[in-house]
Amino acid sequence: MxxxxxxxxxxxxxxxxxxxxxxxxxxxxxxxxxxxxxxxxxxxxxxxxxxxxxxxxxxxxxxxxxxxxxxxxxxxxxxxxxxxxxxxxxxxxxxxxxxxxxxxxxxxxxxxxxxxxxxxxxxxxxxxxxxxxxxxxxxxxxxxxxxxxxxxxxxxxxxxxxxxxxxxxxxxxxxxxxxxxxxxxxxxxxxxxxxxxxxxxxxxxxxxxxxxxxxxxxxxxxxxxxxxxxxxxxxxxxxxxxxxxxxxxxxxxxxxxxxxxxxxxxxxxxxxxxxxxxxxxxxxxxxxxxxxxxxxxxxxxxxxxxxxxxxxxxxxxxxxxxxxxxxxxxxxxxxxxxxxxYTPEGPERLGATPHANGGLLTRSLPIRPLEDFAVPVEKPGTTLHEPTRVLGDLLAGVMADTAGRRDFRVVGPDETESNRLGALFAHTGKAWQARTLPTDQYLARDGRVMEILSEHLCQGWLEGYLLTGRHGLFSSYEAFVHIVDSMVNQHIKWLKTSRALPWRAPIPSLNYLLTSHVWRQDHNGFSHQDPGFVDHVLNKSPEVVRVYLPPDANTLLSVAEHALRSRDYVNVIVAGKQPCFDWLSLDEARLHCARGAGIWDWAGSDNGDRAPDVVLGCAGDVPTQEVLAATALLREHLPDLAVRVVNVVDIARLMPREEHPHGMPDHEYDALFTRDKPVIFAYHGYPWLIHRLAYRRAGHAHLHVRGYKESGTTTTPFDMVVRNDLDRYRLVMDVIDRVPGLAVRAAAVRQRMADARTRHHAWIREHGTDLPEVASWAWPH
The missing domain is CATH 3.40.50.970 (Thiamin diphosphate (ThDP)-binding fold, Pyr/PP domains)
Structure with a gap:
C-alpha cells in the first residue's frame, strides 16, 4: 500500500x-x-x-x-x-x-x-x-x-x-x-x-x-x-x-x-x-x-x-x-x-460514476410474448382466473430470462405467494443470508425475490436498484402500501426533476402491484381495507404518475407488460388475486388498454343505434363485475332502457388533457359518457376521487359515483359491496332514481332490488355465505 x-x-x-x-x-x-x-x-x-x-x-x-x-x-x-x-x-x-x-x-x-x-x-x-x-x-x-x-x-x-x-x-x-x-x-x-x-x-x-x-x-x-x-x-x-x-x-x-x-x-x-x-x-x-x-x-x-x-x-x-x-x-x-x-479520473470519480446515472446502464427487459400466458376467452364472463397468478407466470418468465444478467428483482413484505406470484420460485429463491431450517421453503443465498416485513425497506431497496439502472416490481397488500407514502413522494419528485435534466438517462419505472385489495379483504376485515394509495399518487406530478385498474387477467398482462417496459414513471397497478371473470381476449385487452377507457358494446343495450339513456361506468375488477351484473338486471327487467357500459383501465383518462398527459380531450370524454345523460360510475376506491378527476367535464352534474366509503368488517365478499352501496342492486336503483321518468314507471323493479338487498342481509346472517344467485352468477349469453 x-x-x-x-x-x-x-x-x-x-x-x-x-x-x-x-x-x-x-x-x-x-x-x-x-x-x-x-x-x-x-x-x-x-x-x-x-x-x-x-x-x-x-x-x-x-x-x-x-x-x-x-x-x-x-x-x-x-x-x-x-x-x-x-x-x-x-x-x-x-x-x-x-x-x-x-x-x-x-x-x-x-x-x-x-x-x-x-x-x-x-x-x-x-x-x-x-x-x-x-x-x-x-x-x-x-x-x-x-x-x-x-x-x-x-x-x-x-x-x-x-x-x-x-x-x-x-x-x-x-x-x-x-x-x-x-x-x-x-x-x-x-x-x-x-x-x-x-x-x-x-x-x-x-x-x-x-x-x-x-x-x-x-x-x-x-x-x-x-x-x-x-x-x-x-x-x-x-x-x-x-x-x-x-x-x-x-x-x-x-x-x-x-x-x-x-x-x-x-x-x-x-x-x-x-x-x-x-x-x-x-x-x-x-x-x-x-x-x-x-x-x-x-x-x-x-x-x-x-x-x-x-x-x-x-x-x-x-x-x-x-x-x-x-x-x-x-x-x-x-x-x-x-x-x-488523490482525485480519481474518468468514470471512477464519485461525481461521474455511471451507477449514479443508472439509465446509462439499463438494458431492455426480456418479456416473452403475452400469448404464452394469456387465458382463452371465447365468450365474456364464462370462465374465471386469478389475475395475479396469471401475471406470476409472466414474471417467472422474466426472472428466468434474466438469470444470467441479474437485473430484475421482485420485492414485497412476505406476501409473494399470498399474492399468487409463487411461479417465480421455479426460477429463483428468496434472498436470505441468515440461518435456515429444514422446514424453510425457497430460501437461497442468490435469490432475487426479496421479502421482509418492512414496506420501507422493500421500497428503499427497489429504489436503489432502479436508480442504478435495473428493473423490478413491488408487490403489496393494497392497504399497507400507504406505509411508503412519503418515500414514493420523494421518488416522484426525483423523477420529475430528473426528466428535466438532459444528462440524466431515463431509468426503469417504479412498478407497484397492489392486490389483496379492499373488496377481497372480507376475511381480514376493516384494518386491511384501504384503497387510498391511488388518491395519494394522483396528487403528484402528472408527467410521472400512472394508475391502472385492469378488470381481468388479460388486461392485467397487457398493463404489466407496458409498465415493465416503461421508463421514468411510477406505475400503480391494482388487481385482484381471487378468481375473477375473464371479460376480454388478449387482442381485445390490448386494444382496450391502449385506449385506457372504452365502450363494451357487447355488454350494453344501446347497440349504437340510439343515444344511451344511462351510462354505467366502472373501474376495477369488482366494480366491473357489479356493473355488468346490474346491466344484466336492467336488460331483464327494463329491456327498453338503452344502457351503455364504459370500462376505465387508465384512471387518468378521466382527467382533462391539460391536467394529465393521458387525459381525454372533452370531445372524447363527451362521446363516451355524454354531456347530459346520467352516469352511474362504480369505482374501486374512494368515490370522491372520480369527482375530483372529472369535475371540469360538461356532464359532471350528471355524474354519480359509488365506491368505498369506509364501511368495512369481516364479512362475505358480496356484503362488502353492499355495505358500501356498490352492489348490483343498488346500482340498478341508482339508474331508476336518475333516469328522467323512470322512477314512477320502474317503481316495482326498484322495490325488487331493495328487497334483494334485504334478503341478502338476512341470508348471510343465517348461512354465512352470499346469496346463491350472487355466488353462482355469470354473464348471461
Missing amino acids: PRIQLSALDAHWRAANYLAAGQIYLMDNPLLTEPLRPEHIKPRLLGHWGTSPGLNLVYTHLNRIIKERGQEALCVWGPGHGGPAVLAGSWLDGSYTQTYPDITRDAAGMGRLFQQFSFPGGVPSHVAPEVPGSIHEGGELGYSLAHAYGAAFDNPDLLVACVIGDGEAETGPLAGSWHSTKFLDPVHDGAVLPILHLNGYKIANPTVLSRIPEAELDALLKGYGHDPLYVTGSDPRRVHRDLAHALDQALDRIGRIKAEAPTAKGRPRWPVIVLRTPKGWTGPKTVDGDPVEDTWRSHQVPLAGVRDNPEHLRQLEDWLRSYRPQELFDAEGRPTGQVLA
Whole structure:
C-alpha cells in the first residue's frame, strides 16, 4: 500500500470546506482577492454548514481509496443538508464541470458555483438530482442505507459507501435497514460500507446514538451483524490518519469476504465505520458569545447577520481565510496539484460514476410474448382466473430470462405467494443470508425475490436498484402500501426533476402491484381495507404518475407488460388475486388498454343505434363485475332502457388533457359518457376521487359515483359491496332514481332490488355465505 500523504488529504478537505462555506455566503469575490464587503454576500443566506465538514472529509478519503485501489464506487449521502459538500467534491474532481460546462473549474466557475447555490434559478441546498453522482435526495431522511443496498444488489464489483447522519439514524426505516446484511450475497452483490457520522446534533437537539455509551453503540452495531471501526476526534491530522487507516481496514475486510464467499458457510460480518467529528467543524467557534462549533447552532448558517453586522462580516472573512485558499487554488482559481493528488479520473470519480446515472446502464427487459400466458376467452364472463397468478407466470418468465444478467428483482413484505406470484420460485429463491431450517421453503443465498416485513425497506431497496439502472416490481397488500407514502413522494419528485435534466438517462419505472385489495379483504376485515394509495399518487406530478385498474387477467398482462417496459414513471397497478371473470381476449385487452377507457358494446343495450339513456361506468375488477351484473338486471327487467357500459383501465383518462398527459380531450370524454345523460360510475376506491378527476367535464352534474366509503368488517365478499352501496342492486336503483321518468314507471323493479338487498342481509346472517344467485352468477349469453 502506498504511503498516505496526509498533507494532500488535508489540502483537498480544506478546499472542499472553503467551497462549501463559499456556496452558503458568497455571490462575488470567490477567491477573496480583496477584503470582504457586504455587497459580496448573498442577500438571503440559505444552506446548511453543520454536516458539510464531515461529508467533505468522507469525500476526500473515498477519493483516495478509489484511486489507489482502482475501486468502482458510489456514495449515498444520507445527511439531507449536505448539498454544499457534495457539490464541492464534484467541482473539485471535475465531474461537475463535465456535467455543467459553464461552471468551469476556475475562478469564474467558482463564482458561478457559489452564486447558483440556493439562489433563484440555481440549485437546491440539498443533494438532489441536479448533483452529479447522486441517487438520493436530501429530503429522504431515513432511506439512505436501504438505497445503498439496493444499489449494491447484483453489482458484484461495486462498493457503495453510505454516509448516515446521526439524526436520520433515529428513524424507523434506517433502523430497519441495518438488517439488509441478511440479504446481501457476497458472490453476486457488491459491498455496502456504512459510515455512521456522529456529529452530535440534529437541528436543535442532541442525537440518541451520539449520547449513548460507546459500549452500548458497539453492542448495537455488532448485534446487527457488523464489525465497527471507530474514528473520533477534532484534530485534523489525527482524524485524517485514523480515517485513512479505518477505510483501508474496511476495504481489506470486504476483499477477504468477497474472496472467501464462494466457499463460505456462514453469514459474513461486514465492516461499519463510526465517525465522530464536531458538528460545524472548522467553522466559527463562538458567535455573539454563544458556542457554535460542536453545537446545534452550527446546523444551518452559523453567521446570519453578515451583511448588516460588521463583526459577523469580520468573522466570516477570518473563517474563510483560515482555509488558506491561496495555497489551494492558483491565480486563475484552479485547484492545485496537491489538492487533486488523490482525485480519481474518468468514470471512477464519485461525481461521474455511471451507477449514479443508472439509465446509462439499463438494458431492455426480456418479456416473452403475452400469448404464452394469456387465458382463452371465447365468450365474456364464462370462465374465471386469478389475475395475479396469471401475471406470476409472466414474471417467472422474466426472472428466468434474466438469470444470467441479474437485473430484475421482485420485492414485497412476505406476501409473494399470498399474492399468487409463487411461479417465480421455479426460477429463483428468496434472498436470505441468515440461518435456515429444514422446514424453510425457497430460501437461497442468490435469490432475487426479496421479502421482509418492512414496506420501507422493500421500497428503499427497489429504489436503489432502479436508480442504478435495473428493473423490478413491488408487490403489496393494497392497504399497507400507504406505509411508503412519503418515500414514493420523494421518488416522484426525483423523477420529475430528473426528466428535466438532459444528462440524466431515463431509468426503469417504479412498478407497484397492489392486490389483496379492499373488496377481497372480507376475511381480514376493516384494518386491511384501504384503497387510498391511488388518491395519494394522483396528487403528484402528472408527467410521472400512472394508475391502472385492469378488470381481468388479460388486461392485467397487457398493463404489466407496458409498465415493465416503461421508463421514468411510477406505475400503480391494482388487481385482484381471487378468481375473477375473464371479460376480454388478449387482442381485445390490448386494444382496450391502449385506449385506457372504452365502450363494451357487447355488454350494453344501446347497440349504437340510439343515444344511451344511462351510462354505467366502472373501474376495477369488482366494480366491473357489479356493473355488468346490474346491466344484466336492467336488460331483464327494463329491456327498453338503452344502457351503455364504459370500462376505465387508465384512471387518468378521466382527467382533462391539460391536467394529465393521458387525459381525454372533452370531445372524447363527451362521446363516451355524454354531456347530459346520467352516469352511474362504480369505482374501486374512494368515490370522491372520480369527482375530483372529472369535475371540469360538461356532464359532471350528471355524474354519480359509488365506491368505498369506509364501511368495512369481516364479512362475505358480496356484503362488502353492499355495505358500501356498490352492489348490483343498488346500482340498478341508482339508474331508476336518475333516469328522467323512470322512477314512477320502474317503481316495482326498484322495490325488487331493495328487497334483494334485504334478503341478502338476512341470508348471510343465517348461512354465512352470499346469496346463491350472487355466488353462482355469470354473464348471461
